[in-house]
Amino acid sequence: MSAAQSLPSEFDRGIVTTVHQGDCAVSGDAGLTYSTVLGSCISACIYDPVARVGGMNHFLLGMQSGTAKDRYGASARYGAFAMEQLINLVLSRGSGRKSNLSIKVFGGGKISAALDDVGAKNVEFVREFLAAEGYAIASSDLGGNFARRVLFKPVSGKAFVKRLDSSAEAGVAREEIAIVRRGPVVAPVDNDIELF
Amino acid sequence: MPKASALSVMIVDDQQSMRGICKYILTQLGFKDIVEAKSGRDALGKLEKGNVDLIISDWNMDDIDGLTLLKVIRKHPRTQAMPFIMATGRSDKEQVKEAISFGVNNYIIKPFDASTMKKRIEAVIGALT
Numbered sequence: 001m002s003a004a005q006s007l008p009s010e011f012d013r014g015i016v017t018t019v020h021q022g023d024c025a026v027s028g029d030a031g032l033t034y035s036t037v038l039g040s041c042i043s044a045c046i047y048d049p050v051a052r053v054g055g056m057n058h059f060l061l062g063m064q065s066g067t068a069k070d071r072y073g074a075s076a077r078y079g080a081f082a083m084e085q086l087i088n089l090v091l092s093r094g095s096g097r098k099s100n101l102s103i104k105v106f107g108g109g110k111i112s113a114a115l116d117d118v119g120a121k122n123v124e125f126v127r128e129f130l131a132a133e134g135y136a137i138a139s140s141d142l143g144g145n146f147a148r149r150v151l152f153k154p155v156s157g158k159a160f161v162k163r164l165d166s167s168a169e170a171g172v173a174r175e176e177i178a179i180v181r182r183g184p185v186v187a188p189v190d191n192d193i194e195l196f
Numbered sequence: 197m198p199k200a201s202a203l204s205v206m207i208v209d210d211q212q213s214m215r216g217i218c219k220y221i222l223t224q225l226g227f228k229d230i231v232e233a234k235s236g237r238d239a240l241g242k243l244e245k246g247n248v249d250l251i252i253s254d255w256n257m258d259d260i261d262g263l264t265l266l267k268v269i270r271k272h273p274r275t276q277a278m279p280f281i282m283a284t285g286r287s288d289k290e291q292v293k294e295a296i297s298f299g300v301n302n303y304i305i306k307p308f309d310a311s312t313m314k315k316r317i318e319a320v321i322g323a324l325t
Binding site for chain 2: 072088092
Protein backbone atom coordinates (compact mmCIF):
# COMPACT_ATOMS: atom_id res chain seq x y z
CA MET A 1 0.00 0.00 0.00
CA SER A 2 1.46 3.37 -0.93
CA ALA A 3 1.39 6.40 1.32
CA ALA A 4 -0.87 8.16 -1.18
CA GLN A 5 -3.65 5.62 -0.69
CA SER A 6 -3.91 6.52 2.98
CA LEU A 7 -3.69 10.28 2.62
CA PRO A 8 -6.63 12.38 3.75
CA SER A 9 -8.49 13.87 0.80
CA GLU A 10 -7.53 17.43 1.75
CA PHE A 11 -3.83 16.52 1.70
CA ASP A 12 -2.90 17.55 -1.82
CA ARG A 13 0.72 16.49 -2.26
CA GLY A 14 1.47 18.62 -5.31
CA ILE A 15 5.19 18.62 -6.06
CA VAL A 16 6.99 16.26 -3.70
CA THR A 17 10.54 17.05 -2.64
CA THR A 18 12.50 14.36 -0.82
CA VAL A 19 14.44 15.44 2.24
CA HIS A 20 17.44 13.12 2.61
CA GLN A 21 19.63 12.54 5.61
CA GLY A 22 21.61 15.74 6.20
CA ASP A 23 19.15 17.93 4.29
CA CYS A 24 17.26 20.94 5.57
CA ALA A 25 14.54 22.52 3.44
CA VAL A 26 12.20 25.47 4.04
CA SER A 27 9.43 26.83 1.85
CA GLY A 28 6.17 28.75 1.75
CA ASP A 29 5.10 27.21 -1.55
CA ALA A 30 1.49 25.98 -1.40
CA GLY A 31 2.14 23.43 -4.12
CA LEU A 32 4.98 21.68 -2.33
CA THR A 33 5.18 18.67 -0.01
CA TYR A 34 8.31 17.49 1.74
CA SER A 35 8.74 13.76 2.01
CA THR A 36 11.19 11.62 3.92
CA VAL A 37 11.63 8.04 5.11
CA LEU A 38 12.87 7.53 8.65
CA GLY A 39 14.18 4.51 10.47
CA SER A 40 16.38 5.50 13.41
CA CYS A 41 16.68 9.01 11.95
CA ILE A 42 14.80 12.04 13.20
CA SER A 43 12.94 14.64 11.19
CA ALA A 44 11.72 17.85 12.72
CA CYS A 45 8.93 19.68 10.92
CA ILE A 46 8.81 23.30 11.99
CA TYR A 47 5.98 25.63 11.00
CA ASP A 48 5.38 29.33 11.39
CA PRO A 49 1.57 29.77 11.09
CA VAL A 50 1.82 33.56 10.95
CA ALA A 51 4.03 33.54 7.87
CA ARG A 52 2.70 30.18 6.56
CA VAL A 53 6.25 28.95 6.11
CA GLY A 54 7.57 25.57 7.17
CA GLY A 55 10.57 23.35 6.90
CA MET A 56 11.86 19.84 7.44
CA ASN A 57 15.25 18.44 8.37
CA HIS A 58 16.50 14.86 8.57
CA PHE A 59 19.41 13.75 10.69
CA LEU A 60 20.88 10.65 12.25
CA LEU A 61 23.21 10.77 15.20
CA GLY A 62 25.51 7.78 15.20
CA MET A 63 26.50 8.56 18.78
CA GLN A 64 30.12 7.72 18.05
CA SER A 65 31.24 10.06 20.79
CA GLY A 66 29.04 8.72 23.54
CA THR A 67 25.42 8.84 24.54
CA ALA A 68 22.89 11.61 24.16
CA LYS A 69 23.94 12.63 27.66
CA ASP A 70 27.24 13.61 26.10
CA ARG A 71 25.58 16.76 24.87
CA TYR A 72 28.60 18.37 23.31
CA GLY A 73 30.29 15.39 21.68
CA ALA A 74 30.71 15.41 17.90
CA SER A 75 27.54 13.45 17.27
CA ALA A 76 25.29 15.60 19.45
CA ARG A 77 26.89 18.74 18.03
CA TYR A 78 25.86 17.61 14.57
CA GLY A 79 22.26 17.17 15.74
CA ALA A 80 22.21 20.54 17.46
CA PHE A 81 23.48 22.25 14.33
CA ALA A 82 20.86 20.43 12.23
CA MET A 83 18.11 21.67 14.53
CA GLU A 84 19.50 25.19 14.77
CA GLN A 85 19.83 25.40 11.00
CA LEU A 86 16.15 24.53 10.49
CA ILE A 87 14.93 26.83 13.26
CA ASN A 88 16.96 29.75 11.88
CA LEU A 89 15.84 29.15 8.30
CA VAL A 90 12.16 29.09 9.30
CA LEU A 91 12.66 32.20 11.44
CA SER A 92 14.44 34.07 8.67
CA ARG A 93 11.83 33.12 6.05
CA GLY A 94 8.94 33.52 8.49
CA SER A 95 7.80 35.98 11.14
CA GLY A 96 11.12 35.89 12.97
CA ARG A 97 9.47 35.11 16.29
CA LYS A 98 10.37 31.91 18.09
CA SER A 99 7.08 31.96 20.01
CA ASN A 100 5.25 31.45 16.71
CA LEU A 101 6.98 28.18 15.87
CA SER A 102 5.11 24.90 15.98
CA ILE A 103 7.43 21.89 16.12
CA LYS A 104 6.60 18.29 15.24
CA VAL A 105 9.14 15.50 15.47
CA PHE A 106 9.19 12.04 13.95
CA GLY A 107 11.35 8.95 13.73
CA GLY A 108 13.78 7.27 16.09
CA GLY A 109 12.45 3.78 15.47
CA LYS A 110 14.32 0.56 16.18
CA ILE A 111 14.36 -1.20 12.84
CA SER A 112 17.46 -3.39 13.02
CA ALA A 113 19.38 -5.19 15.73
CA ALA A 114 22.55 -3.91 14.05
CA LEU A 115 21.47 -0.35 14.86
CA ASP A 116 21.08 -1.26 18.54
CA ASP A 117 19.41 1.62 20.39
CA VAL A 118 20.50 4.41 18.04
CA GLY A 119 16.85 5.34 17.45
CA ALA A 120 16.17 5.73 21.16
CA LYS A 121 19.26 7.90 21.59
CA ASN A 122 18.14 10.09 18.70
CA VAL A 123 14.72 10.48 20.34
CA GLU A 124 16.36 11.35 23.64
CA PHE A 125 18.57 13.90 21.90
CA VAL A 126 15.77 15.76 20.13
CA ARG A 127 13.55 15.83 23.23
CA GLU A 128 16.41 17.18 25.36
CA PHE A 129 17.41 19.72 22.73
CA LEU A 130 13.91 21.15 22.39
CA ALA A 131 13.35 21.21 26.15
CA ALA A 132 16.67 22.99 26.70
CA GLU A 133 15.79 25.62 24.11
CA GLY A 134 12.32 26.14 25.56
CA TYR A 135 10.31 24.70 22.67
CA ALA A 136 7.23 22.55 23.19
CA ILE A 137 6.60 19.58 20.91
CA ALA A 138 3.27 20.19 19.18
CA SER A 139 2.97 16.57 18.10
CA SER A 140 5.22 13.61 17.55
CA ASP A 141 5.47 10.02 16.42
CA LEU A 142 8.69 8.69 17.90
CA GLY A 143 10.23 5.32 18.74
CA GLY A 144 8.57 1.99 18.07
CA ASN A 145 9.89 -0.92 16.05
CA PHE A 146 9.15 0.37 12.58
CA ALA A 147 10.21 2.81 9.88
CA ARG A 148 8.04 5.71 8.79
CA ARG A 149 7.33 7.85 5.78
CA VAL A 150 6.58 11.46 6.72
CA LEU A 151 4.91 13.94 4.40
CA PHE A 152 4.86 17.59 5.44
CA LYS A 153 3.13 20.55 3.84
CA PRO A 154 5.27 23.60 4.61
CA VAL A 155 2.48 26.08 3.86
CA SER A 156 -0.04 24.53 6.24
CA GLY A 157 2.14 22.74 8.78
CA LYS A 158 0.17 19.54 8.31
CA ALA A 159 2.10 16.30 8.57
CA PHE A 160 1.13 12.81 7.55
CA VAL A 161 2.92 9.75 8.89
CA LYS A 162 2.72 6.25 7.49
CA ARG A 163 4.33 3.29 9.18
CA LEU A 164 6.20 1.17 6.66
CA ASP A 165 6.16 -2.58 6.34
CA SER A 166 9.16 -4.81 6.97
CA SER A 167 10.20 -5.03 3.32
CA ALA A 168 10.63 -1.27 3.14
CA GLU A 169 12.38 -1.28 6.51
CA ALA A 170 15.18 -3.52 5.28
CA GLY A 171 16.30 -0.92 2.74
CA VAL A 172 16.10 1.89 5.29
CA ALA A 173 18.09 -0.15 7.81
CA ARG A 174 20.86 -0.84 5.27
CA GLU A 175 21.22 2.88 4.52
CA GLU A 176 21.25 3.84 8.19
CA ILE A 177 23.79 1.20 9.16
CA ALA A 178 26.07 2.61 6.46
CA ILE A 179 25.56 6.14 7.81
CA VAL A 180 26.26 5.13 11.39
CA ARG A 181 29.46 3.35 10.31
CA ARG A 182 30.81 6.20 8.22
CA GLY A 183 29.37 9.09 10.23
CA PRO A 184 26.68 11.56 9.21
CA VAL A 185 26.70 13.27 5.85
CA VAL A 186 27.75 16.86 6.27
CA ALA A 187 27.92 19.01 3.17
CA PRO A 188 31.39 20.39 2.56
CA VAL A 189 31.82 23.76 4.17
CA ASP A 190 31.85 26.51 1.60
CA ASN A 191 34.80 28.53 2.79
CA ASP A 192 35.48 30.58 -0.29
CA ILE A 193 35.44 33.92 1.46
CA GLU A 194 39.01 34.39 2.61
CA LEU A 195 39.69 37.09 5.15
CA PHE A 196 43.34 36.55 5.94
CA MET B 197 51.95 34.34 21.77
CA PRO B 198 48.67 34.71 23.67
CA LYS B 199 47.95 32.18 26.37
CA ALA B 200 44.40 30.87 26.06
CA SER B 201 43.97 30.49 29.80
CA ALA B 202 44.78 34.18 30.28
CA LEU B 203 42.22 35.46 27.77
CA SER B 204 38.56 36.26 28.31
CA VAL B 205 36.07 35.21 25.66
CA MET B 206 32.43 36.14 25.33
CA ILE B 207 30.04 33.71 23.58
CA VAL B 208 26.88 35.38 22.30
CA ASP B 209 24.08 33.04 21.25
CA ASP B 210 20.39 32.85 22.10
CA GLN B 211 20.42 29.06 21.95
CA GLN B 212 21.58 27.36 25.11
CA SER B 213 22.86 24.32 23.23
CA MET B 214 25.02 26.44 20.94
CA ARG B 215 26.53 28.30 23.89
CA GLY B 216 27.20 24.94 25.50
CA ILE B 217 28.89 23.57 22.39
CA CYS B 218 31.00 26.69 21.96
CA LYS B 219 32.00 26.70 25.64
CA TYR B 220 32.88 23.01 25.47
CA ILE B 221 35.17 23.61 22.49
CA LEU B 222 36.78 26.72 23.99
CA THR B 223 37.47 24.79 27.18
CA GLN B 224 39.15 22.09 25.07
CA LEU B 225 41.34 24.83 23.58
CA GLY B 226 42.46 25.97 27.02
CA PHE B 227 40.21 28.96 27.63
CA LYS B 228 39.03 29.36 31.20
CA ASP B 229 37.48 32.83 31.39
CA ILE B 230 34.37 32.29 29.28
CA VAL B 231 31.42 34.68 29.53
CA GLU B 232 28.05 33.63 28.13
CA ALA B 233 25.54 36.15 26.75
CA LYS B 234 22.03 35.00 25.87
CA SER B 235 21.41 37.76 23.34
CA GLY B 236 22.95 40.78 21.69
CA ARG B 237 21.37 42.96 24.36
CA ASP B 238 22.77 40.75 27.11
CA ALA B 239 26.22 41.02 25.48
CA LEU B 240 26.11 44.81 25.42
CA GLY B 241 25.03 44.87 29.06
CA LYS B 242 27.95 42.65 30.05
CA LEU B 243 30.41 44.66 27.95
CA GLU B 244 29.40 47.80 29.86
CA LYS B 245 31.00 46.21 32.92
CA GLY B 246 34.28 45.52 31.14
CA ASN B 247 36.04 44.45 27.98
CA VAL B 248 36.77 40.93 26.85
CA ASP B 249 39.66 39.77 24.66
CA LEU B 250 37.46 38.09 22.05
CA ILE B 251 33.79 37.88 21.08
CA ILE B 252 32.30 34.90 19.26
CA SER B 253 28.75 35.77 18.28
CA ASP B 254 25.94 34.03 16.50
CA TRP B 255 24.27 35.96 13.70
CA ASN B 256 20.60 35.06 14.19
CA MET B 257 19.26 36.30 17.49
CA ASP B 258 15.87 37.55 18.54
CA ASP B 259 16.59 41.02 19.87
CA ILE B 260 19.90 42.45 18.67
CA ASP B 261 21.37 40.21 15.99
CA GLY B 262 25.09 39.54 15.50
CA LEU B 263 25.56 42.19 12.80
CA THR B 264 23.89 44.90 14.89
CA LEU B 265 26.02 43.88 17.86
CA LEU B 266 29.13 44.16 15.68
CA LYS B 267 28.10 47.64 14.46
CA VAL B 268 27.51 48.89 18.02
CA ILE B 269 30.84 47.48 19.22
CA ARG B 270 32.73 49.04 16.31
CA LYS B 271 31.19 52.45 17.00
CA HIS B 272 32.06 52.61 20.68
CA PRO B 273 35.60 53.94 21.32
CA ARG B 274 36.24 51.51 24.16
CA THR B 275 35.21 48.42 22.23
CA GLN B 276 35.86 49.32 18.60
CA ALA B 277 39.07 47.30 18.36
CA MET B 278 37.67 44.25 20.15
CA PRO B 279 38.30 41.04 18.14
CA PHE B 280 34.99 39.73 16.84
CA ILE B 281 34.29 36.36 15.18
CA MET B 282 30.86 35.75 13.66
CA ALA B 283 29.37 32.25 13.70
CA THR B 284 27.07 31.63 10.80
CA GLY B 285 25.35 28.92 8.78
CA ARG B 286 26.84 27.73 5.54
CA SER B 287 24.03 29.26 3.50
CA ASP B 288 24.79 32.76 4.73
CA LYS B 289 27.56 33.85 2.36
CA GLU B 290 25.96 37.23 1.75
CA GLN B 291 25.75 37.77 5.49
CA VAL B 292 29.46 37.05 5.81
CA LYS B 293 30.28 39.64 3.15
CA GLU B 294 28.11 42.17 4.96
CA ALA B 295 29.82 41.40 8.27
CA ILE B 296 33.22 41.88 6.61
CA SER B 297 32.15 45.32 5.42
CA PHE B 298 31.32 46.24 9.01
CA GLY B 299 34.66 45.10 10.38
CA VAL B 300 34.25 41.52 11.55
CA ASN B 301 37.68 39.99 12.19
CA ASN B 302 36.78 36.51 11.04
CA TYR B 303 33.88 34.10 10.73
CA ILE B 304 33.23 30.47 11.49
CA ILE B 305 30.73 28.31 9.64
CA LYS B 306 28.55 25.87 11.54
CA PRO B 307 28.90 23.03 12.22
CA PHE B 308 32.43 23.59 13.46
CA ASP B 309 34.86 21.54 15.52
CA ALA B 310 37.70 22.43 17.87
CA SER B 311 40.31 22.42 15.11
CA THR B 312 38.38 24.90 12.95
CA MET B 313 37.61 27.10 15.95
CA LYS B 314 41.31 27.16 16.89
CA LYS B 315 42.33 28.18 13.36
CA ARG B 316 39.79 31.00 13.28
CA ILE B 317 40.76 32.31 16.70
CA GLU B 318 44.47 32.14 15.90
CA ALA B 319 43.89 34.03 12.64
CA VAL B 320 42.52 36.88 14.75
CA ILE B 321 44.62 36.97 17.92
CA GLY B 322 47.70 34.91 17.06
CA ALA B 323 48.90 31.39 17.83
CA LEU B 324 47.57 30.11 21.15
CA THR B 325 49.65 28.50 23.83
